[in-house]
Amino acid sequence: MILIAVLFPWLSFFLRGKILIGFICLILQFTLIGWLPAAIWAVASRIDGKNKNRIRRLERQLQRPGV
Numbered sequence: 001m002i003l004i005a006v007l008f009p010w011l012s013f014f015l016r017g018k019i020l021i022g023f024i025c026l027i028l029q030f031t032l033i034g035w036l037p038a039a040i041w042a043v044a045s046r047i048d049g050k051n052k053n054r055i056r057r058l059e060r061q062l063q064r065p066g067v
Contacts, residue, residue, distance in 0.1 A: 001046060009035075009042035016049065 005012040009029055013022035028034040
C-alpha cells in the first residue's frame, strides 16, 4: 500500500474510501511540483490511519472487564 501511495497518491485515498481527498490529491498531482507533496501526504495519511486503528484496538482491550 505504501508503494501505491508513493506512485499513485490519489489512488491510495480512493482505495481507503476518501474520494473527495483523492480528487484534491489528483489535482495536486497533475502539476509536476505538486506530485512530491501529494505522495508525502498520501504516505503520511496511510501511516496515520494505521496508528489510529492500533490505538482503537488497544483502547478496546483496556476497556474489557477482567483483563
